[in-house]
Structure formats: C-alpha cells, structure tokens
Amino acid sequence: MQNLLIIGGNRLQGAIDIHGAKNSVLPIISASILMNGKNVIHNCPDLSDVTAALKILGFLGIKYVRNGSDIAITSRKPTKFTIPDELMRSMRSSVMFLGSILARCGKATISTPGGCMLGPRPIDIHIKALKKLGASVKEEGGTLNFSADNGLVGTEIFLDFPSVGATENVIMAATLASGVTTLHNAALEPEIGDLISFLNGAGANIYDSGNGTVIIYGVNKLSSTEHIVIPDRIEAATYMAAAAVTGGNIKLNGIENRYMTAVNNAFIKMGCNIVCKDKTIAFDAPSRLKSIDFIKSEVYPGFPTDAGPLIISALCTAEGRSVFCEKIFQNRYVFVNELSRFGADISCDKTIAAIEGKEKLYGVHCNCTDLRGGAALIIAALKAEGKSRIGNICHIKRGYQDIAKNLRLLGADIKEV
Ligand code: EPU
Numbered sequence: 001m002q003n004l005l006i007i008g009g010n011r012l013q014g015a016i017d018i019h020g021a022k023n024s025v026l027p028i029i030s031a032s033i034l035m036n037g038k039n040v041i042h043n044c045p046d047l048s049d050v051t052a053a054l055k056i057l058g059f060l061g062i063k064y065v066r067n068g069s070d071i072a073i074t075s076r077k078p079t080k081f082t083i084p085d086e087l088m089r090s091m092r093s094s095v096m097f098l099g100s101i102l103a104r105c106g107k108a109t110i111s112t113p114g115g116c117m118l119g120p121r122p123i124d125i126h127i128k129a130l131k132k133l134g135a136s137v138k139e140e141g142g143t144l145n146f147s148a149d150n151g152l153v154g155t156e157i158f159l160d161f162p163s164v165g166a167t168e169n170v171i172m173a174a175t176l177a178s179g180v181t182t183l184h185n186a187a188l189e190p191e192i193g194d195l196i197s198f199l200n201g202a203g204a205n206i207y208d209s210g211n212g213t214v215i216i217y218g219v220n221k222l223s224s225t226e227h228i229v230i231p232d233r234i235e236a237a238t239y240m241a242a243a244a245v246t247g248g249n250i251k252l253n254g255i256e257n258r259y260m261t262a263v264n265n266a267f268i269k270m271g272c273n274i275v276c277k278d279k280t281i282a283f284d285a286p287s288r289l290k291s292i293d294f295i296k297s298e299v300y301p302g303f304p305t306d307a308g309p310l311i312i313s314a315l316c317t318a319e320g321r322s323v324f325c326e327k328i329f330q331n332r333y334v335f336v337n338e339l340s341r342f343g344a345d346i347s348c349d350k351t352i353a354a355i356e357g358k359e360k361l362y363g364v365h366c367n368c369t370d371l372r373g374g375a376a377l378i379i380a381a382l383k384a385e386g387k388s389r390i391g392n393i394c395h396i397k398r399g400y401q402d403i404a405k406n407l408r409l410l411g412a413d414i415k416e417v
Contacts, residue, residue, distance in 0.1 A: 004390040004404060006381035007413040008363055012248030014410045018236050018255055019045040019401050020069065020229035024191040026093050027168045028198045028229065029053045033062065033100040034175055035075035035202045037224035044071050044229055045401045048394070052091035056083055060101070075224060082109040085142075091398075095123055098146065099169030102135060103176040108146045112139065117370040119330030125159055125166040132157045133173055133181065154179030154218050162187040162212065162299050168195055174216035175204045181216040188212060189300040190259045194230045201225030231256050234306045235400060236281065237263045238375045241310040242407065244272055244285045245317060245383040250410055252281045262303040266295055266311055270318060291320030291357050297327050309335055309376035316344035317383055318357040326351050335373020338366040342380045342388070363388040368395040375400065382412055 020043035030053070032039050044050060046069070054064055054071070061079030065072045081101050088094045088111045101108040127137055127144075133152040138145045154177045159166055167187040172195075174181035186192070188210070196206045196214070202225040205217035231254050243250040244267060257264075257276040264274050264281075269292050273284040292315065297305040305328035315322040316339070326332040333348045340346055341364040345356040363386030368374030374396040381388035393416070396403060404414045 002393050003417050004378065004381075004393055005415050005417055006363075006378065006388045006390065008361070008382050008384035008386065008388065010246065010382070010411050010413055012243045012246045012250055012382070012407070012410040012412060015251035015253060016239065016406045016409055017253045018231045019043070021191055021194070021232040022047055022049060022399050023164070023189070024194040024229045025050055026053050027096050027172070027191070027195045028227065029057060029071070029073070030097045030100045031172050031195060031199055032057070032073045032075045033060065033078060033097070033104050034172060034199070035222040035224050037075060039073045039075055039202070039224045040226045041071045041073070042069065042226070042228045044069050045232065047397065047399060047401055049091050049093070049398045052087070052094070055090065056087050056094060056097055059083070059087060077104050081105040081107045083111070085111040092121060093165065095126065096165055096168055098126060099130065099172035102130065102146050102148060103152060103173045106148050106151065109143055111143050117334050118332055123165075125161060125163045126169045129157050129159060129166055129170045130173055133170070133177055152177035154181040154216065156182045157184065159183070159185040161185070164189050164192065167192055167214070171195060171199070171206065171214060171216060174218060175199055175206065175222070176220070177216075177218040179218055181218070183214045183216065184212065186212050186214045187299060190230060190233065190256070198225065198227045201227055233259045233263065234304060234372070236260065237304070237307040238310055238379075238400070239406070239410070240267055240272075240281070240283050241314045241379050242382055242412070243283050243410070244270060244289055244314045245379055247285050247287045248410070249284045252283065253279065255279055255281050257281065262301060263307055266292065266303060270314065289314060289318040291315060291318040291322040291355075294323045294325070296325035299328070305329055305332060306372050308332055309372040310379060312346065312353055312355060313339060313376035313379040315355045316342070316346065316358060316380060317361060320357055322355045322357065324353045324355065326353070334369045335376055338369060338373070339376055339380055341366050342384050344380065360385055362386060365389045366391070368392040371395050371399045378403065378407070382407070
C-alpha cells in the first residue's frame with residue numbers, strides 16, 4: 001500500500017498549474033456516449049476516477065485513446081446497456097452513466113449504489129426525474145433496470161434538491177428526448193455549465209438560464225466536438241489551504257477566478273491576501289491564520305462542501321475558535337478522527353464542527369478515509385512539527401494528479417513511498 005511521507009514546517013512558495021476538473025471530466029466522458037464520431041477532450045486530469053470512467057466506456061464497446069491530458073473518444077451507440085457491479089463500485093459517480101446509456105439505448109441497468117464514507121448516496125432524485133421523462137424502473141436483487149420503450153419525452157421537471165448528479169443525468173437523458181424539457185431547481189455548479197457546453201458543441205440545444213432553470217430542446221442526433229475541460233476549483237482550494245497553513249506565498253496558474261469567490265472569501269477572512277488576475281491567483285498567507293466565527297457549506301455559488309475538510313484543516317492552527325457547518329453530506333466529518341491525531345482540537349456534533357485553533361500540530365501516522373478528508377490530512381502534515389506518514393492514499397489519487405510532485409515544487413518535504 002502506498003503512503004505519503006511528509007516532514008512538516010516548510011513554507012510553501014512558488015507557482016504551479018491547476019489541472020482540469022475531475023467533476024467536469026467524469027460527466028463529459030459519460031455524455032460522449034450520446035455522440036457520434038470522434039470527440040476530443042483536452043485538459044483531462046490523470047486520476048483513478050477518470051481511468052474508472054474510461055473503463056466503463058470501454059466495457060460499453062466505445063473506443064478511446066488517452067494521450068497525456070487528451071482523451072479521444074470514438075463515440076457510437078454502446079454495444080451493452082448494463083454496467084456490471086464491479087465497475088459500478090470502482091467509482092461512486094458511476095451513476096452518471098445512467099442518463100446517457102438510457103437515452104442512447106432505451107435501456108440501462110446499474111447496480112444499486114450503496115452508501116459511501118460521506119454517508120448514504122441515494123439516487124431517488126435521479127430516478128424521479130428520469131421517470132418524469134418516461135422511463136420505468138424495476139429493482140431486482142440489487143440491480144436497477146431502467147427502460148424507456150417508447151423513448152424519452154421532454155417535460156417539466158422540478159428537482160427536490162439541486163443535486164449535481166441528478167441535474168447531469170437529466171440533461172444527458174433529455175438531450176436526445178423528443179420535445180422540450182424544462183428543468184427547475186437544477187444545480188448551478190460550474191461543472192454543469194461545462195457539461196452543457198460540451199453537449200452544445202456537438203449539436204445539442206440546451207439553454208442554461210444561470211438561475212436554476214435549464215431548458216433542453218431535444219435533438220435527434222449529436223455529432224462530435226472538441227472540448228477543453230474547465231480548471232478544478234477544488235484542487236485550487238487545496239493548494240490555497242496548503243499555502244495558508246504554512247504561511248506561504250504561491251501562485252496558481254490556469255484558474256477560472258469567477259468560480260472561486262466563496263473559497264477566496266473564506267481565505268480572506270482568515271487573513272490571506274488574494275490577487276486574481278487573468279487566469280491566475282496570487283495567494284499570500286499571514287504567519288498565523290485568523291479563525292472564522294461561522295462558515296457553512298452550501299450548493300454553488302455557496303462555499304463548496306468539497307473544500308470543507310481543507311478549510312477545517314487550515315483552521316486547526318488559526319488563532320481562536322472557528323465553527324464549520326456541513327449542509328450537504330451526512331458523514332462529511334469522517335476524516336476528523338484522523339485529523340485529531342495531529343493534536344487538532346475539533347469537536348463534531350451532526351452538522352457542526354467546532355475547531356479550537358492550536359499553535360502547533362505534531363507529525364503522526366494516519367490514514368485517509370475519503371478524498372477530501374485525505375487532502376485535509378496532507379494539509380495538517382505540512383504544518384505539523386516532525387514526520388507524518390499518511391496511508392490509504394488511493395482515496396487521494398481519485399481526485400488529485402501529482403499532488404506530491406506539485407507540493408514538492410512549492411517547497412514541501414513530501415514523498416510517496
Ligand atoms: N442526494 C439525495 N438523492 C439523490 C441525489 C443526491 O438525497 O438522488 C443527496 C446526496 O446524498 C448528498 C446531496 O444530495 O447528500 C448532494 O448530492 P449531489 O447529487 O449534489 O452530489 P453528487 O452528484 O453525488 C457531486 C460531486 C461531489 C460533490 C457533490 C456536491 C461529482 C462526480 N461529484 O456529487 O464531489 O461533493 O456533487 O457538490 O461531480 C468530490 O469531488 O470529492 C466529490 C464528492
């Protein structure tokens with residue numbers, strides 16, 4: 001099993017490039033099923049979740065070539081409409097293949113997604129919306145069989161909660177439906193805008209009002225396109241948190257600043273100085289961070305849940321007491337026990353984490369419980385006195401390309417063993 005060895009205390013300095021967004025490229029790979037001909041997707045990060053999504057594509061009989069950060073997909077109707085259980089389990093977000101397989105094949109079979117470390121991951125909102133589009137669903141021994149014998153038909157859909165995945169599944173399913181679908185209470189995350197622009201590039205007719213209503217005018221056929229994936233705002237937030245705890249001064253290149261407002265505001269409250277220019281962020285942290293009285297995660301444009309563990313980790317050594325409230329995932333704080341090993345003082349009660357800032361953290365041996373919780377442990381280890389060993393880093397590889405290399409470039413003492 002791979003581990004990260006980190007000797008804390010180095011102040012991060014220098015510049016790095018941000019990769020393409022994991023949460024954009026995954027639905028985009030799924031959406032390629034709806035198209036015909038050769039699609040080229042640029043700026044794809046090298047992540048185990050991307051490899052898992054491509055494996056599903058390959059299983060469905062669709063050929064692709066991965067060349068550095070480019071993926072060329074020869075899109076066609078899949079030869080299969082079932083995703084086997086082991087592929088479903090290889091990536092939590094495999095459910096996002098549902099809408100595109102169903103739209104393209106008129107059927108889709110997936111296994112019931114179980115819970116994950118962040119809590120139960122139900123797909124009731126996806127199912128309700130797909131039923132509105134004319135799909136029927138049968139559950140048999142742990143598998144869900146979807147079919148739309150008469151094709152999917154556009155309609156008005158109101159999501160009970162602006163779920164990112166459900167919004168993506170509806171958009172993909174409705175793209176090839178007959179008629180018009182008006183989707184209300186859709187998620188506003190930038191990665192959804194990226195999916196829409198990929199689909200529109202291939203001939204879809206989707207109008208995003210930007211205020212939670214998306215209108216999808218169904219088309220008969222999509223051709224192909226070339227697309228550049230947007231930058232990963234959570235990867236950027238991770239390096240900002242790492243610079244923040246070490247009193248660092250870094251520059252991040254290849255950022256879309258308009259997506260960073262909530263994250264930037266949080267770091268500004270902590271005393272960091274942030275200058276956004278063109279596609280870069282210049283980030284300068286004070287020698288000791290300030291606490292934040294109260295901050296909560298929300299759907300976009302609010303503070304992202306995925307940046308919660310990062311900011312909690314940074315607040316562990318801030319001056320004073322901070323309170324974080326998690327509004328999206330039930331078990332977001334699953335990583336807190338491991339973080340506490342560093343000497344952090346965090347008490348959690350349901351949605352609330354209260355963090356008493358300590359002057360020092362101490363190097364420890366700990367294990368990643370999940371992707372962003374794993375990144376939080378790296379941030380703590382960069383600050384901690386002495387040596388830390390972080391295990392179970394397969395979680396980190398799901399969402400961060402070259403994290404050790406990038407942190408080394410910024411001056412951290414970190415290696416993978
Ligand atoms: N939910 C339901 N029913 C549903 C769908 C969602 O109850 O049918 C609940 C979930 O259980 C969760 C909340 O709604 O508590 C939010 O779920 P959502 O569907 O919005 O999230 P997702 O599509 O499963 C994506 C990202 C996550 C990110 C969330 C929230 C991808 C591949 N994943 O997940 O990313 O945290 O949106 O922004 O886009 C990560 O990158 O670390 C990550 C977990």
